[in-house]
Amino acid sequence: MMRGAETWEIKKTEPKMDVAKMRTLRLMCGVTRRDNIRNEVIRGTTGVRKLSDKIKESRLRVYSQVMRKDEQYIERRVMEMEVQGTRRRGRPKRRWVDCIKDDLRSNGLTVHEVWVRGR
Template sequence: MLQKDGGIDEDVNHRIKPGWMKWPQASGILYDKRVPHELKGKFYRTAVRPAMLYGAECSTTKRRHVQQLGVAEMRMLRWMCGHMRKDRVWNDDIRDRVGVAPIEEKLVQHRLRWFGHIQRRPPEAPVHSGRLKHADNAKRGWGRPNLTWEESVKRDLKDWS
């Protein structure tokens, strides 16, 4: 879901909703105190997180988009462990208990994996037609230019060496 200005705000909200929609389907497992946290984390990694990250590798994400996804993820993980924010349990402790990596790392991994798929394809492949091309003679508007997918991949490659 793209907006007129090229933003993905609606898409991020649209991606968080399927994660929460998976929640009632698995409430028997996720709320049971007899089920170990590792098993709950495995369910989260296999059912909920892929629903939230589906199609996210093709778009550029701003920091606030990643933050929205991270907040939704931590709410789910806290809920699985039976904690609330007022219990003051650190996010890293909950992640270690459940065995889940931060969603930001997974988003970067998905984007780099998609970049590898694109790099292996020939230039005339249909996957290249979905990428936006910049016209050289187009007049640029005021302000900072929008972050492109290629720039976000370059940043990810630099961060991951």
């Protein structure tokens, strides 16, 4: 389910992926929804974290790897590139960099801390 997820912008599909993961965990444990056992209890007994947390972690890991590369590295140059011109009217499309900024903000990290932790 997570294959290549660190490069996606998956804000809308993250909850759906968490639901699918919990459904498989419940099936593996032999627990149904009628048993009224909370998701946190099932995750605690199996030792599995939320899928969205794992995706955020891997996304930050990939970001730190790209930003530690040499400045002439193509992926780094694309990340730092400014596109000229204006966008269309309306709400701008959500980009991968926007997800990175949200992940940093939600974890209370700075860009420098991610670079250091990735080493």
